[in-house]
Amino acid sequence: MLLKEVNYQIQGVELAEIAKEFGSPVYVYDAEKILSQFQRLKNAFSGVNLKIKYAAKALTNQAILKLLNKAGSGIDVVSLQELELGLLAGFEAKDIMFTPNCVAYEEIQAGVKKGVTINLDNLPFLEKFGKEYGSSVPCCIRINPHIDAGGNVKIMTGHKESKFGISIEQFPEILNIVSKYNIDIIGLHIHSGSDFKSADAFVKAADILFDLSNNFKNLRFLDFGSGFKVAYKEGDYTTDIAELGEKMSSSFQQFCKKYGRDLELWFEPGKFLVSESGYLLVQTNVVKETPDLTFVGVNSGLNHLIRPMMYGAYHSIVNISNPSGVEKPYNVVGYICETDTFGSGLVMNEVREGDILAIKNAGAYGFSMSSNYNSRFRPAEVLVYKGKAHLIRKRETMEDLLRNQVNLEL
Incomplete structure (x- = not known):
């Protein structure tokens, strides 16, 4: 359109004048467009406690981070450097999700010291985390749901051969480690990829996460990542955000009722916002x-x-x-x-x-x-x-x- x-x-403001x-060459960003996308996603959901965590890796300029922080967004970071940029931009540690992949364990320890929410995506680190912190530091677990969804294979992260997340087939091992060290699991996370054509991929992932959630009694949130498709050319399909909000709000409300209390519903849009x-x-x-x-x-x-x-x-x-x-x-x-x-x-x-x-x-x-x-x-x-x-x-x-x-x- x-x-x-x-x-x-x-x-x-004329682009030619800029x-x-x-x-x-020069990169030019429209602040109003970023804010309208943020508000559009926020308005699509009703009756749920929605938290938007901007995926900082999409664009980390301090001005952009400050703009989204002022709008009420949280932030998702994948490195200590992004974490520091988020803090410098004014995000509070409690609003930062740290989801590194294949990093040194020392980065996890550094994230804990900063007070951010740690998202663990492999069994060895879950074991180390349990040994070191026990129940004293809450954390989130990233699950690989084995869902083939999204666009280019390079940005599909939830399929069986992906390096991201702990395989759903290893869920019994997750439970053993959590029980062994009494780890305080406050969130479960799934991110299956990018460029989803419909809300159905998220609903499918939600059903998986809802089922797994029954094994944890102290959950505060469920995080469904992102992957919202934007248009690149005329006639291009996009993720129907209104449909997404309606379907996910309804299913999440039903889940929370069965779970026994209201949790937060998290999304981590990057490309969609900027x-x-x-x-x-x-x-x-x-x-x-x-x-x-x-x-x-x-x-x-x-x-x-x-x-x-x-x-x-x-x-x-x-x-x-x-x-x-x-x-x-x-x-x-x-x-x-x-x-x-x-x-x-x-x-x-x-x-x-x-x-x-x-x-x-x-x-x-x-x-x-x-x-x-x-x-x-x-x-x-x-x-x-x-x-x-x-x-x-x-x-x-x-x-x-x-x-x-x-x-x-x-």
Whole structure:
């Protein structure tokens, strides 16, 4: 729907003016869109104690974290560094869920010292945790439900061969360890992947978690992760948030009644909250015609937005410098010394050298997965908040590339 509309503004601020003021490439985020997505999810649920924990790995800029903290969100983190960023942004430890995977056990201990909720996803660490803390430190357990759901296999996390979570087939071992050390289990967690087409995948996971929950008497919450699908192009399917809220609210209320008291219902959206808010603005370096194709080479690449090359992700791209130009097919490619394609066979208004292109849906896993490959600088970030564009991260410089290198006289 929105993808079809010609909209080169954010809150009345022209994207072209942002590129002119801050240079390119530059990431631009719409604060209003982030807040509206947060409110949309919150409003979809009724009669339950819903807690939204923003999946910080999608975008960790302090301004974004502060924005969501102010809106009333909690946060889900997967590293000690994300944990520290969350605390710096003002999140209280009680509102932070720490869900690391394949880390050193010392990170678990550090998380405990910070006072955050620990989410354990393997039996060896559950055993160590029990030995060290017994019932003195409550924790959550991440279950792998063996559900094949979601989009790209790289983001499916709940299938049998996934590294994430403790296999549901090992549930008797979980119970033995919990009983042995009298571990205080306050939450159960499932995250099956991403890009779910309907609410049914969550309902299916909920039925599994509801059944397992009867083995724990001190639960405070059940966490269903995320995986809400957003639209990347016209006609793309999305997760029906209203349907999700209605079905999950109803089933959760029924569960709580059987369980004997009300628990909190947690979700951990990342892409859903920030993806559609973001644009990566790039400048055309060259329009290169071949007998078969026309390439548009831009001043960015997989070092700034790796999703198309890593996941085969589609990102709509528009020419904001020539909105009335004749439409032509292009392959938009980057400046990295690799096969580095943002999009193939894209129909855009005629592109000329120097034109600014806007890559849409770039708010999630764009900057956060960026790198200095080819020794390129990472871009600046701008947040449009209350009708004004604010610089929230400076563009890197040569000094940044050299900052941690140690000069060796040879």
